[in-house]
Every structure is written in C-alpha cells, then in structure tokens.
Amino acid sequence: xxxxxxxxxxxxxxxxxxxxxxxxxxxxxGLNFTPDFTWIKPRDYSGxxxxxxxxxxxxxxxxxxxTRVEDTSPANKDLDSFISGGIRVDQSNYIDTNSDxxxxxxxxxxxxxxxxxNTDGSINTTYTSVNTTAGFSIxxxxxxxxxxxxxxxxxxxxxMIIVKNRDNxxxxxxxxxxxxxxxxxxxxxxxAEGTASTFWNNTTPTNxxxxxxxxxxxxxxxxxxxxxxxxxxxxxxxxxxxxGNGNADGAFxxxxxxxxxxxxxxxxxxxxxxxxxxxxxxxDPSNVASHGxxxxxxxxxxxxSNYWDVDLLSNGFKFRTTEHxxxxxxxxxxxxxxxxxxxxxxxxxDGVPATAR
Numbered sequence: 281x282x283x284x285x286x287x288x289x290x291x292x293x294x295x296x297x298x299x300x301x302x303x304x305x306x307x308x309x310g311l312n313f314t315p316d317f318t319w320i321k322p323r324d325y326s327g328x329x330x331x332x333x334x335x336x337x338x339x340x341x342x343x344x345x346x347t348r349v350e351d352t353s354p355a356n357k358d359l360d361s362f363i364s365g366g367i368r369v370d371q372s373n374y375i376d377t378n379s380d381x382x383x384x385x386x387x388x389x390x391x392x393x394x395x396x397x398n399t400d401g402s403i404n405t406t407y408t409s410v411n412t413t414a415g416f417s418i419x420x421x422x423x424x425x426x427x428x429x430x431x432x433x434x435x436x437x438x439x440m441i442i443v444k445n446r447d448n449x450x451x452x453x454x455x456x457x458x459x460x461x462x463x464x465x466x467x468x469x470x471x472a473e474g475t476a477s478t479f480w481n482n483t484t485p486t487n488x489x490x491x492x493x494x495x496x497x498x499x500x501x502x503x504x505x506x507x508x509x510x511x512x513x514x515x516x517x518x519x520x521x522x523x524g525n526g527n528a529d530g531a532f533x534x535x536x537x538x539x540x541x542x543x544x545x546x547x548x549x550x551x552x553x554x555x556x557x558x559x560x561x562x563x564d565p566s567n568v569a570s571h572g573x574x575x576x577x578x579x580x581x582x583x584x585s586n587y588w589d590v591d592l593l594s595n596g597f598k599f600r601t602t603e604h605x606x607x608x609x610x611x612x613x614x615x616x617x618x619x620x621x622x623x624x625x626x627x628x629x630d631g632v633p634a635t636a637r
Contacts (some may be wrong), residue, residue: 285413286516288312289619292390292414293516293540295562302371302380304356309366315388316409317508318359318367319344319574320351322376323383323563323581330375332359334394335407335418336506338367341375342444344467344556344575350446350504351375385563385573387541391418400431401489406504408433415511425501427481429489438485438509440616441521442467443492447503450496455480456614458521459547461491465614466578470553472546485509506558515622519615521547526609530590530599537619539592543575546605548612554605557588561620567591568600 286292294311316334321327329344338361339353351374353359355568360368367386369378376382395409395418403421410433417433423445432438441455452467459465464479465472479498483491490509491576492498499506512518516525518535521580525531540561546554563571563581571581572588582588589600597617599607 289516293618294388295560296386297562300378300382304370306369309406311365313390314364315362316391317389320377320389320602321385323385326578327376335409335419338362347451348451353420363412365541371525389416391416397446398431398433403428403430415513417509419507421505421528422497423503428489431489432509434511436487436511438511440510441490442508443498444506452499455481458614459587470555518617521614524607524611526602528602532598534596538594538621539597539617541618541637544615546611547614
C-alpha cells in the first residue's frame with residue numbers, strides 16, 4: 281500500500297476560529313506550526329478577505345474578493361505577526377481581523393519564513409519561501425513586460441498557481457492543471473475559464489519554474505507580484521476536477537485523505553457562473569458541511585441554505601445538493617483540498633486510518 285509522505289497534515293495546514301475583542305497584540309493560537317501564509321475572513325457579516333504572507337511581510341494585506349492593490353497597515357495592524365502556533369492580530373484597519381465580537385476564521389499554511397531569492401527562472405524572485413515536503417511556495421517577483429519564467433522552488437510540478445499584482449488593480453490570475461496552460465481563472469470573480477496566451481504563455485509549469493506572458497495581471501514591467509504555488513502531495517493535498525450530476529446524491533471525489541479544507545469552482549461555464557466556495561472541518565466539524573464562504577465575495581458565511589452541502593469523508597468528499605454552482609449536471613468544476621488525516625498514514629503514525637465523520 282502507498283503511504284502518505286506526511287505523517288501529520290496539521291503540521292503544515294490548520295484552521296483557527298476566534299471571536300474578536302478589539303485589542304492590540306492579541307495572540308490567536310492552536311496550530312502545530314508557525315504559519316507563513318494566513319487567509320482571514322469575518323464570518324458573521326459582509327467583510328473583506330485578507331491574505332497575508334511572510335514573504336511580503338505580515339503587515340501587508342491583499343483581498344481575494346477585490347482587485348485592490350496591496351495595503352500596508354499603519355500602527356493598528358490587521359495582522360501584527362506570525363507567531364509560534366498561530367498569529368498575532370491588532371485592532372485592525374483595512375481588513376477586519378479583530379473588531380469586538382466578530383466571528384472570524386483564519387486558514388494557515390506553512391512555507392519557510394521569508395525565504396531567499398530564486399534564480400531558476402528568467403526573472404529572479406526577490407524572495408521564494410518554499411516547503412517542498414508540503415508542496416507549497418510563495419514567490420515575490422518584479423514584472424518585465426516580456427514572456428518570462430519564474431522559479432517556484434518546489435522541486436515538483438505545481439498543479440495550482442495563484443498570482444496577484446501588488447501595485448495595480450488587476451484581477452487575480454489562477455492556473456489549474458485540470459484546465460491546461462492556455463486557460464486562466466479569476467479568484468476575485470465568478471467568471472468561467474478564459475483563454476489567453478498572455479497569462480501562462482501556453483506553457484505548462486516544470487518542477488523548477490512557471491511561465492508567464494505579458495498580461496498586466498502577471499507581468500507588467502516594473503510592477504511587483506506575489507505567487508502562491510501548490511503541488512499534489514499524497515495524503516495531504518490534491519488539485520483536480522469533477523463533473524456534477526445535478527442530483528442530491530451528488531458527485532463523489534476521491535482525494536485519498538479526509539479533507540480539512542476545500543475550495544471548489546465551476547470552471548467551464550455552460551449555464552450560470554459559479555463562486556469560489558470554501559468549506560472547512562472546523563466551521564463544520566460534522567456532516568453535512570454547509571457553512572460556506574466565497575473567496576470572490578465579502579458576503580457573510582452561509583448558515584441556512586443547502587447551497588454548499590457536502591460530506592467530508594475519510595477518502596474524499598461527496599456533494600448533497602442539486603445547486604448548479606456546486607453540483608450542476610454535466611458541469612466541470614475544479615478544486616483544491618488539504619487533509620485533516622491521510623486515508624492511511626505511514627508507519628511513523630502507526631498506520632492509523634482516517635475515519636468518516
């Protein structure tokens with residue numbers, strides 16, 4: 281039997297839930313690691329998503345639901361710092377991370393601190409923070425305006441890449457291997473896949489670099505960019521696609537692990553467009569999981585409709601809704617998923633199997 285290469289997925293990804301209290305230097309802990317990428321969203325009202333990373337600095341935020349340029353927090357910071365076991369938040373400014381009484385979620389990934397320059401591509405990155413074990417890297421680079429390559433440091437081929445121009449109000453460019461190198465998606469929008477060589481230069485990423493074209497979303501001369509790159513890791517992460525069946529006994533997707541975090545998106549539009557739906561096992565510790573948030577929207581967390589209904593199982597996930605943006609009949613969806621537990625761990629974890637919920 282093939283075992284997971286990661287004994288404890290919680291050493292590399294974890295979700296934190298907390299209630300704001302409007303104080304400075306407040307520590308939110310509960311992780312097994314110091315995060316390098318944190319994504320925060322207020323749950324109970326319409327508030328912006330905030331994405332923070334150790335490469336740009338904890339005080340700098342970008343918003344998955346907007347095209348806005350990068351913000352640098354003043355004295356009262358949205359995110360003060362990454363700390364052992366979690367994050368430190370202040371009273372907040374641009375992104376509402378700690379207002380009194382708010383309910384918030386923070387998703388966290390481990391890379392490798394601020395990192396160092398990567399010279400594998402035709403553009404040298406300012407910093408690349410990489411965790412080859414977990415298949416995750418963060419790279420900052422400056423555009424040239426010409427077709428180029430950028431080093432990601434993973435040592436394996438990325439299956440999903442998310443890029444944002446930090447200096448310009450362009451959209452978020454997303455590469456997903458299930459769609460191929462001629463296609464792109466927009467993290468900030470419900471739009472289906474687009475086709476343009478100016479995004480990924482019609483070139484599949486390698487185990488060293490990813491390619492970019494001349495789109496301002498990816499590569500304006502002199503402008504700064506941040507790229508989040510993800511590779512499949514057995515028993516820990518999976519990036520793939522599925523076809524909906526339009527039935528309440530919905531599509532089942534095998535991942536090889538019990539998901540702790542799931543994003544899915546209708547990618548090939550034959551009817552209505554689809555949001556970037558986010559589910560996790562902390563907001564929904566038992567099935568059916570239905571407390572959805574949308575990466576492309578500021579909307580509060582869903583608390584009633586069956587739009588997001590999905591079972592997070594020991595070996596994948598299964599939809600329990602006929603909603604077209606989740607399980608539309610014949611529709612193509614892409615997803616990214618991270619593990620709570622591998623289906624079967626390696627011998628370092630005594631081969632303990634994941635169990636259903």
